[in-house]
Amino acid sequence: MAIPQPSILTAPASAESELVSLARSGDAAACDELARRFRQPAYLLALQLLGDQEDALDVAQDSLLRFFTKLHRFRSGLPVKPWLLSIVRNRALDLVRRKKVRRAEPLENEEGDYRPELIDHGVDPETDYARRELKERLWRALGLLPANQREILVLRDYQDLSYAEIARVLDVPVGTVMSRLHRARAGLRVLLEREGSAGFPRSTAL
Amino acid sequence: MSKNPPLFDESLLSGYLDGELTQAESQRVRLHLETDPEARRIFDDLSRMRQAARGTRFRLPDDRQWDERPKHSGSRLARDAGWLLLAIWLVATTGFGLYHLAVSPEGLWLKLTIFAPLSGIALLFGSTVLDRLKTLPTDRYRRVEK
Numbered sequence: 001m002a003i004p005q006p007s008i009l010t011a012p013a014s015a016e017s018e019l020v021s022l023a024r025s026g027d028a029a030a031c032d033e034l035a036r037r038f039r040q041p042a043y044l045l046a047l048q049l050l051g052d053q054e055d056a057l058d059v060a061q062d063s064l065l066r067f068f069t070k071l072h073r074f075r076s077g078l079p080v081k082p083w084l085l086s087i088v089r090n091r092a093l094d095l096v097r098r099k100k101v102r103r104a105e106p107l108e109n110e111e112g113d114y115r116p117e118l119i120d121h122g123v124d125p126e127t128d129y130a131r132r133e134l135k136e137r138l139w140r141a142l143g144l145l146p147a148n149q150r151e152i153l154v155l156r157d158y159q160d161l162s163y164a165e166i167a168r169v170l171d172v173p174v175g176t177v178m179s180r181l182h183r184a185r186a187g188l189r190v191l192l193e194r195e196g197s198a199g200f201p202r203s204t205a206l
Numbered sequence: 207m208s209k210n211p212p213l214f215d216e217s218l219l220s221g222y223l224d225g226e227l228t229q230a231e232s233q234r235v236r237l238h239l240e241t242d243p244e245a246r247r248i249f250d251d252l253s254r255m256r257q258a259a260r261g262t263r264f265r266l267p268d269d270r271q272w273d274e275r276p277k278h279s280g281s282r283l284a285r286d287a288g289w290l291l292l293a294i295w296l297v298a299t300t301g302f303g304l305y306h307l308a309v310s311p312e313g314l315w316l317k318l319t320i321f322a323p324l325s326g327i328a329l330l331f332g333s334t335v336l337d338r339l340k341t342l343p344t345d346r347y348r349r350v351e352k
Binding site for chain 1: 216217219220221224226248251252254255256258259260261262264266267272273334
């Protein structure tokens, strides 16, 4: 099955379950809309797990292909995003196992392609700089965490999934999510504090 | 005999931060934060970290970059089949060449110079395949839909 071309989108914003039903029946506009809605989150998760833009694009596109191929198995009424992200996660893990591509410091790139770009630019350059610095340090520290802690932090804090959705993506009980997430956050906090005299900038306004 | 206060589960701080606790649990955390400065400090740090993460934006690929990827299961299959045929050709050609090298009257050093690197590549490939086969029975993700 083909991945729809978002550039020819004509479908109006519709309820997700309705879109899925239409896509199942072969409606091209519904497929377009689903692809448009979910290809960037898929890419972002792949990038956040792999730290490499090209690999992330490959994984995201491949996951979308699988998503549309397996759409008939999807249970109506459930949110699409966790299901797609679980496919992305499994594809990314596969790639990590095959190529050992996971970088410890995904932000370090000559072209700066993977540097996070801020959208909130305040009036105070000093505060802007401090914000950006904290975000970059946080992202670098995230790359040093074990894979299972990194992925749960990405799903919660960067992808904004609820605990129930994270449980679905990781295939673990909801009760496990909170404890695992807290371990990851505590580990990240320790890493930030260990960063030398600058430490974790307690006074940084975000 | 005095009673010790019940131990506070620190992971509740994350649940509270994410708004995932029940009303009773939230109340318990609120009270704990008022009385324990260390817990308050941890909570404030976690809160700052979460805010920083949520405010982080990444450069996204443009349409051209998406367009360069295979868009059909057919084209992906063709690409995979292409790589497979190329691999088969490489193995067959290398095997054929090595056989002729082995039976040729050339000197031992020349044979070793050609044979050693090719054997090295074959062994590296073989070790990867063996690792994959060994981890297959215990692979926790193998039954997960990909």
